[in-house]
Amino acid sequence: MKIIVAIKQVPERDAQIIVAPDGKGVDDRDLAYTINEPDAYALEEALQLKEKNGGEVIALCAGPDRVASTLREALAKGADRAIHVNAGDLAQRDTLALAQLLADAIRPESPDLILTGLQSDDLGLGQTGVVLAELLGMPHATLIMHVEATSSGLRVKRELEDGWFQHLDMPLPALLTIQSGGNKLRYATLMGIKKAKSKPTATITASPATVPPTIELTRVYLPEKQKRTQMLTGTPAEIAVQLVEKLQSEVRVL
């Protein structure tokens, strides 16, 4: 099975997010980046499918030069090769334009399966995978926890709300968006890191956006506080005393 995994590089979780001076994005000067968490699960699923069924795993990422580090990490974990769609202007492209870039890179590969994360931690759009499937004319399924190859294609386990699940059968080629938690993530081994150096990465330079975006981001800002949380301050011991007092007299659980 030839599997392409679309991976996004996002700011690290504990990163201090600061609004850029122009108020239209975040200040990225001091940000450290990492792989989008659900994409790590998508990569893991791809690697396990390959281990079971044979084939090839290709990591695909669109972004500026810095995303090369995330692709290298994917190679170190076991991806066979990588495709970097080099684009420094993703903020100017909407999801449709980004998905076009990814679709253009995918088409010549004719994969059997495409995996994406279900959502990015930074933009949280939750839709690039589904748009990509539509552009490529493939069936898709979202929020997938488990994938199994069958004689006619795939059987997948999809998460529904409130602890419900559902199985779906579908033909290949197909696209799945992967939910976190379906597998245990692996770490890159020293051997893997060494091997990654000799694995091929193809770089495609993104052509300039041709269609104007359908939406415009006009302002980024800290959410206005709606609720008045009473913040407790002091030393840990002083805070503990105040909390116990609340638990006794107001919450009445002690």
Added chain:
Amino acid sequence: MSGVLVVMEHQDRSGSPSPSRISLEALAAGQHLAKELGIDCSAAVLGEGIGSLAEQLSGKALTKVFAVEHTLLTQYTADGYVHALQQLIRKTTPGYVLFPHTYQVRDFAPALATRFQQVLISDVIAIHASSGGAPILVRQLFQGKLNADYRPITTQQAPCFLSIQAGSFRSDSLQNSATPAPIEPFAVDLAPAQIRTTPSAPFRESANTVDLAAAPIIVSVGRGIREQENIALVKTLADALGAELAASRPICDAGWLPMERQVGSSGQTVSPKLYLAVGISGAIQHLVGMKGSKTIIAINKDENAPIFEVADYGVAGDLFEIVPALTKAILAAKG
């Protein structure tokens, strides 16, 4: 292109279908947007045998209720919904199409928008009128750490698609109407070969052994705990309080606690007397599972963490200092 169309979702696991609460919230958002722009608002329901569902909506202040019926829509599939709604939208040419931001909508709405060369503006938390004509749509970035204003660049050739986050609009603010809205059946052209996926019936994993929903006190732990072995620290606090231990998704994903202890949109919904959140950031998918709690206390080292938006009492500090001190003080208070 004019008017607002709200695509409803329903639950029928219990027999008679009724609109889900989150779609009633989306309907309230639709009425609000229509009022701001001075345009019509209609709703659509999809399925088979959905007459009673359409009737339940006809009492709301709506221009029309579209009953989109087909046997192939009995069970949800992305292909079925995309085809059906594409036809309805082509025919009725709304300027705005609204959805509740559910797992089902995530599954098909981006593909539907793509058919119209549009992008779904997902998970919208507020809609403001603006002088430029197009409304300002607010959504969250970085899991609720920032807000962003978006403006659709309307082309008049295709509608603007948006989905509404749970809890952002109130279903009790829905406008009713004395004269029932007309129900318009809409026939869809759909063939079995157009549906490429074969869904099975929804199921639940084996019965839960912990009933978080019944627990009066819950202490919940998030990724701020850093390592599996540190969970014991929070467990000791829970024991001191006589509380059940719960967690955010990443803790259960990592296998540090069983999935049945997960609180949130894909886990359990709880409303205890006290919910004490330790090292949890407060992403919307977690908040929907616990914001109905009577009292919420949050401990988080980031004073801007979204969890403080729903907390009654907050401690901006290091859990590794606060939690042991609190456990000690609780044990002392209990004597």
